[in-house]
Amino acid sequence: MESDILVVDDSAAIRKILQRVLRQTGMAIRTIYEAGDGQEALERLKAGKVDLVLLDINMPKMDGLQLLASIRASTQWRDIPVVMITTEGGEAKVGEAVKLGAAGYVRKPFTTDQIKEKLTGILEPVLPL
Amino acid sequence: MNLPDLIIDSIGRSTANVFSTMLGVQIYSGEVTIEHGTPDANDGVLSFIGVAGAWTGTGSLTCSPALACRMCSRMLMTEFAAVDEEVLDAVAELTNMIIGNVKSDLEQHLGPLGLSIPTVVFGRNFKTKSAGSTEWIVVRFPWEEEVLLVKLCLAPKEEAAHAIPHAAVQACALEV
Numbered sequence: 477m478e479s480d481i482l483v484v485d486d487s488a489a490i491r492k493i494l495q496r497v498l499r500q501t502g503m504a505i506r507t508i509y510e511a512g513d514g515q516e517a518l519e520r521l522k523a524g525k526v527d528l529v530l531l532d533i534n535m536p537k538m539d540g541l542q543l544l545a546s547i548r549a550s551t552q553w554r555d556i557p558v559v560m561i562t563t564e565g566g567e568a569k570v571g572e573a574v575k576l577g578a579a580g581y582v583r584k585p586f587t588t589d590q591i592k593e594k595l596t597g598i599l600e601p602v603l604p605l
Numbered sequence: 606m607n608l609p610d611l612i613i614d615s616i617g618r619s620t621a622n623v624f625s626t627m628l629g630v631q632i633y634s635g636e637v638t639i640e641h642g643t644p645d646a647n648d649g650v651l652s653f654i655g656v657a658g659a660w661t662g663t664g665s666l667t668c669s670p671a672l673a674c675r676m677c678s679r680m681l682m683t684e685f686a687a688v689d690e691e692v693l694d695a696v697a698e699l700t701n702m703i704i705g706n707v708k709s710d711l712e713q714h715l716g717p718l719g720l721s722i723p724t725v726v727f728g729r730n731f732k733t734k735s736a737g738s739t740e741w742i743v744v745r746f747p748w749e750e751e752v753l754l755v756k757l758c759l760a761p762k763e764e765a766a767h768a769i770p771h772a773a774v775q776a777c778a779l780e781v
Contacts, residue, residue, distance in 0.1 A: 486722070536722055
């Protein structure tokens, strides 16, 4: 089954890079949605099916940890896996994200292989014809 | 290793890592200097990000418009001939990653530190000024006849109560 992914990052450059990297992973991906902050992400989640969220921590308006808490508090979205993608390597922020239920963590800068490794087991690979 | 050496070492590794991973470019640190007080007027692109905690300060990237376009072109695999929103956004994200990784290195020695959202300035003949008396560590990264400057000033909180710089335009309007 193909998955729909939501990429949440205030940097348009990172969203564009993740679009490319996700397509290179060989995972079965249908649509990659984008949001520039937590508020936009909530609007996207309300609009329809999302199978995975890739989430930055440091963002304006509503940061990644606040959004993660909102997702986990929602009966509708609490089972959606959320992978943090951020420069925050500090134990405090990472620990808080894990405590809030993040499924994983990738530190910027990242490679395609690091993203693929983190998503293996969460998304299905494309089946060979 | 003392703090300035730790910072210089960390800036070198972090910048090389970010360039190699995100741009596919091998870059090496060159000359390192210490700047005191108000630096000379800037031309081009300046991106800065605040560091806060028991130690506070600012990290920044400075480069020419041509180098900013080249970095963005490599990062996004699209050609950019002039500085626009996408180029400024890419420079901001590079600042976030480079200084963010330096911050993570320094946290092992200085305790938890926070990072602000980066700000980017693009223009000609503008000056920056730190309200506090701060010392900037400046590491130069030569790349294809251009130079990227990565700077960091950091001091214990009580010594740097007003160390976050603000860009003051002196001679022309900002172009963003």
